Amino acid sequence: MGATKTEQFTKQQNRLAALLKALAHPARIAIVEHLLKAQSCICNDLVNELPLAQPTVSQHLKELKNAGIIQGTVAGASVCYCLQEESLHELQAFLQQITERLHTQKSNCC
Numbered sequence: 001m002g003a004t005k006t007e008q009f010t011k012q013q014n015r016l017a018a019l020l021k022a023l024a025h026p027a028r029i030a031i032v033e034h035l036l037k038a039q040s041c042i043c044n045d046l047v048n049e050l051p052l053a054q055p056t057v058s059q060h061l062k063e064l065k066n067a068g069i070i071q072g073t074v075a076g077a078s079v080c081y082c083l084q085e086e087s088l089h090e091l092q093a094f095l096q097q098i099t100e101r102l103h104t105q106k107s108n109c110c
Contacts, residue, residue: 016094019087022067027052027060032083035070041080 006014023029027050034049035042046061047054061081064070068087072079 016090018067019069019091022063022069023091025060025063027056028064028069031057031060031064032069035081035083041073041082043075043078043080046081 006017009017023032030050031046034046047057050057052060061070061072065072065081068084070081071084072081074080
């Protein structure tokens, strides 16, 4: 399989792809849902919320953080995580644009 050639796409297209790729796992969706439900920063109890080992949860948190969906701050011996609102607004705007275009266009699709 060849290279993806991401340089041939816009910065915005690459950014949205990275955000969507980071969310493309049920464990990461569960993490985001838990952070939304908690409505505050979460420290150390994410492992108790997921049916996964601590190293696996850490890897998922790393992917979400690298994509900018969550942010983490060190609090003593632990890291506290919360959602990165700006990234979620980017996703919302993109998905809203898609749905609005679908509603305004007549589809001749199969």
